[in-house]
Amino acid sequence: MDDKTAAFRDFWPYYLQEHAHAGTRAMHYAGTSLVVLLIAALPVAGSWWMIPAVPLAGYGFAWIGHSLIEHNRPATFRYPFWSLRADFVMWYRFLTGKMGRDLKRAGVRPDGSIDPALRREL
Secondary structure (H helix, E strand, O other): OOHHHOOHHHHHHHHHHOOOOHHHHHHHHHHHHHHHHHHHHHHHHOOOOHHHHHHHHHHHHHHHHHHHHHOOOOHHHOOHHHHHHHHHHHHHHHHOOOHHHHHHHOOEOOOOOEOHHHOOOO
16 A cells, blocks of 8 residues: 555545446445355354355455456455455445435546546555
């Protein structure tokens, strides 16, 4: 990480810009929701096959979204821990109705474009 990204608050706008299209975020929400359900069901079901399904569900949905919708490389490859944290933050912000405000602050427009004056590069 460079000096500009020494804190999560600096990474967050970049992460949102890498998820500018609503369809990409929807794929992430689906994958993260499935991850949460699998983890919650694991002790009840006792099916240990669910353990490898957790990363497959989370990353599978996300990477399909990046490949087919966003047409970019997932931030996970460069920033694995911050990306994982950001994915759960994005999911929570979506569930609590706060994503719109965050996207606007990051310069992400409703059409999936990004305000060039606010574009973040890491």
